[in-house]
Amino acid sequence: MEEKKNIDVLVKFVTKQKQYAVPGVSVSVPADASNEDLNEIIKTYICQGSKIKAADVPTFDFIVEGQILRRLLDQHLQKLGKSFENVISIEYFERLPPPTPKESLNHDDWVSSVHSTEEWLLTGCYDNTLHIWDVKNLGRGRIKDAHKLKIPAHNAPVKAVTWAKTDSDVKTFISTSIDQSAYIWKWDSNTNTVDCVSRCCGHSQSVECVAVDQLKGLFVTGSWDTRLKVWAVDDKKQSTDIQRDKEEEGENKKSKGDKVPKTTPLLTMAGHSETVGGVAWTDVSEIASASWDHTIRIWDTDIGGIKTQIAGNCAFFCISWSPLNKTLITGCADNYIRLYDPRSSEGTLCQQRFASHTKWVSSVSWSSTNQFTFVSGGYDNTVKQWDARSPKAPMYDLIGHKKRVEAVDWSHSKYIISGSQDCTVKAYTAKN
C-alpha cells in the first residue's frame, strides 16, 4: 500500500467556465488526490495566472471520465476500470452552493403533493383541502402572511395538484383525489377568490397523478384503475354548454345547490396492468407514464395508443421529464432512481442508476434551469439533490422531515419544495 501512495498520475485540467480557465498543460498529481487536493492545485493555478484573489476562488467539482469525483482519484479510476498511465482529462466546474433551509409550512394532515410557479405555491393535503401560499413571503415574517387561501376541495384526500395556466391574474390549476375525480379550478390572485370550473369524472378509482402539457391546453391523469385519461383544461364547447346549463338551471339553483358541471375525458388509454404512479408530457402529443407493473410506457395522444415500452425490474412510483436534456428519471421500489433516455434505440435501456436512498423513492423532479441537477424525495425522510453525473453520491442531503417524503418540486428554479407525511411542507432555497 505504501508504494501505491507514491504513484503520480498525469492530468489535464479543462473547464467550460472561461473566467477560471487554467493553462492546458498536463500536470502530475498524486494518485490518491482527493477533491480538496485538486481544489488547492486549481486555486494556486488561478491565483498565479490572473488577478483573482485566493479567497474569491470558489470550490470546484471535478468530472473524471464522465463522473463527478466523489472519492480519491485512484479509487475513482479503479472503479471505472480506467488506466492510470494515460493523461487523464479532468473537467472542473464551480460547485453548486448548498441549498439553505427557508421555511416550514404546517398543515393539518399529510401533504401529498406540491407544485409551485414563479409566484405561488400550491399544496394538496390529506384533509381534503388545497392550500395556496405566496412564494415571496416564504421565510419572511410570520407564516400566516405567506398563506393565501385554503380550499375545501374534495371529498377524500387530495393526491396530486398542478398549476395549469398562470399567465394572467386568473390562474387555473387542477387537483386530483382519492374520490375518483379531478377538479379544474380558477383562482383570481387579486381578489383571492376561487371558482370551481368543472369536475372531471371517468376514473373508477383514486386518481394518483396529473400532468399538464407544454401548451397548457391538455392534461393527463393516471389512476389506480390502471388507466390514463386525457382532458382539456378548458373546452370551449363545454364551457358554452355549461353556460346554457346554468341559464336553464338558474331558477332551480337554490333547490339544487350550485352543482359543479361535469366533464368527460377526451381520450382514455388502457394498457398498464397496475396502478399508474406518475405521468409526464414528453412532447406535444407524447406522454410517458410510470406504473407499478414494472414498465414505463410512452403513449401517443394522436394515435391514442402505446408507442414504446421500457421494462424495468421493479415498480415505478414517479417520473419526471426534463425539456433541457430530454431524458426521464424515475423513482423505484428498490430504492434506486433510474435515468432512461426514450430516444436511444441501442445499447442499454437504463442509462444510469442513482443509489443513496435507503427506502422507496416516492418522488423525483428535474431542475427547471439546470440540465444536470434534480431532486428526489424518499420514504427514508430525506430529500436529496443530485447531479446526473454522480450516480453513487448525491450532491446534498436536505434533512428536516420527520416522516416519509411524499412529494418534491423544483419547478421554481430558486426553491426546492417538499411535502411529507409529518404534515409539513419544507422549502429550501437553491442557488444557481
Next chain:
Amino acid sequence: MGGTVKVKKGMKGEAYKYVTRTYAMKKLQLNPADFRRLCILKGVYPQEPKNRVKAQRGKHGIKLLYLRKDIRFLMHEPIIWKFRDRKIKRRRLLHAERKDDRDKRRSVRQFEIDPNLDHIILERYPTFIDAVRDLDDPLTTCFLFAKLCKSLRRKQTLVHMSNMLTVEFMHYVIAARCLKKVFISVKGYYYQADIMGQTVTWIVPHPLALLKPRGVNLKIMRTFLEFYIVLLGFVNYRLYQSLNLQYPPRIIQEAGDGKSSTEIGDLISTLNRPLVKTKEIQEDEVQIDEHLMQEDDTDETILEVKRERDMDARQSKLFEGLKFFLGRETNLESLTFVIKACGGMVSWDKTFNCGSTYQEDDQIITHQIVDRPNVTRKHLSRYYVQPQWVYDSINARTLLPVQDYFPGASLPAHVSPFDTGEDRYIPPEKQRLNALRSGKPIQDASNFVRSAEEEELDRFDDVQSDDEDPLEQYQDYDESEYYKELDDDYEEDEDDEKGNDDGEKKEDEDEEFEIPERVNERRVRNMAVQRGSLFKKETTKEEDQLAELNLRKLRFKTKEKRFYEKLKRKEKQADAARERLAYSRILMEKEIAQKEATTREGKEKHFINELIGEDIKQKKEMLAKRKKERMASKAKLKKMDRKQIKAEERKKKQKS
C-alpha cells in the same frame, strides 16, 4: 309424469366427448391442410380415448379422435377467417389467370393476408416463464432451419429469420453467461442453458450439408417454424430487456473489418463481437449473494447449496482471461459460442473466416485448438489441445488437465453430462472426474493470466519463456496458494472500502450543516442541508437473516424443502430447549447465591469483602485458623462418630 329424460344415443359420455377428424373439419369448414395448420398453431392434438369402441361409436378401424371441447375452442379462432380469405384469394387469382386479366391479377395479388399470430402466443403462454419453459422445441427447429442449405430454402424469409433469431439468442446466452452443459452426439450439438431458473436444452445440427430427408413433410415443419419464429421473437425481446439491453441488438464493429454491415446474420463474425452496451449496471441479486458468501455456515445442506452456486459462478467465468486460437479444421461456430459463453476470447486465421480478432503469432494466446493428429508446435508458450477439451471442461465445470487432450493423444470418452442418475452405472471417466472435483485441487483460469510484467519479459526474452515447460508450472501450482491469493483479494477490497469512508468523513466534517447567517430572515428550525455521502448498502442483521432465509428457500427444491423445514423446526426446538436450560441455570445460580449468603462460608466471604482496606492478612489468618480449628473439630467429630459406629457394630457382632 316422473321418470328420467332419455338422452339420444351418442349424446352422452365417451361417444359425445370425442369427435372424428372428418367431423371436426366439416364443423370448422376447413380443408385438411388448413385444419392441420390450425391445430399446430393452437396446440390442439388428437387424443387417445379410454374406450375406443365407445368413442368411435362402434366404427371399425382406428380413427383420429379429437376432444369435442377442443374443436369448439377452435371455432372462435379469428385466424380461421384468414385461412378462408387466403382460399378466396387463391380462387380469384386462378380465375383471373384463366381469363388472362392482368389488371385484376395484379389487384388481387396486392391484397395481402397477414396471418398475425401474436394473440395465439399470448394465449398459449400466459406468462413469460411458460414460454421459456417451452423453449426447447422452438430453438431446435429454428437452429435446424437456420442451417438448411440453399436449395432447400422454401421461403427465403423464414430461413433468414430463424438464422437471425438464433444468433440473437446465442448472443443473449453469451451476454448472460448462462450456458451450463454441452454434449456432442451423432445428432448434433446439445446445449443446455439456465435461463431465468429454467433449464433450456436445444440441439444444433452438425455443420454439414443437409439433404432433404425422406418422409418429412416440410409443409408441416414450416407451420411449426412460422409459429416458433414469432414466439422466439417475443422471447428474445424479453430476454434482452431483462439484461437491460435494447432489443434489436447491435454488434460493435471494428474499423478494419471487411464487412461493414451491422445486421446480425453472419453467425461467426457477429458471435465474436461484443454487443453494444453503453453502461454496465449490475443487478442487485448478485450483490446479496456475495454478501452472504462472506458469512461462514455450518449447515451441510446450505454449504452444498453454496458450493453449487460457487460452481455456477466459476463455470460462467471458466475461460476468463484465456485466449483461444481455433484451427481451420474445427467447428468455429460452436467453439466460439461455447468459449465466449464462458468468458474466453477467441480468434482464428484471418484468411479463414471474417470476424477474427487476433492472429496466430500473438504471444498471449494460451490455448490453440487443433483437430489433426500431427501438429508442428510452433509456439511453446501455449497448449495445443483438441476441441473436446473445451466441451469436457465446461461439463466438468473446471479446467481439466490438458495432457489427455494433446493432439494425437487418444481422447478420454466424451461422457454425456445430461445423465445424472446416480444409482446406475457410472463410467470410469465420470468417477475420475468426481474424484478430481471433490479431492484434488481445482484448476482455475487465474494461473494462466499473467501479469503485465511477465508479458513484457516475454516480449524481450522469448527464449527464456520457451524453455520453461508450461506443464510444470501447471502442476506446481498449489491449491493453498490459490486460496491465499483469494483471501488477499478480499482483504484488499475491505481496505479500499475503509479508505473510502475515511475520505468521506473528512469531507463531511468540513461541510456539515451549513446554516445560513442572515439577520433579516428567520432561522428555520429542524432543517439542515448536508453534503451527500457515498452510497453504501447498509443492512441490519435482521434484514441479512431474512435475505439469507429467503435465498435458502429459493435454493431448495420442493422435495428438499420439507426436509429443510423439518431441520429448521428441530433447530428451533433445540434453541428453545437451550434457552430453557440457560434460564433454569440462571435460576439455580441465583438460588445458590442466596444459599451461600445464608451459609457460614458465605458469611465469611461477606466478612472478607467488608474488611478490604484494613489489615486483611491478619483477618485472613484468623479466619484460616478458625477454619482449621473447625475442620479439626469436624474431623474429630467424624472420628468420634466412626469410633462410635465401629463400637456399635462390634457390639452388634458380639451380640449376634
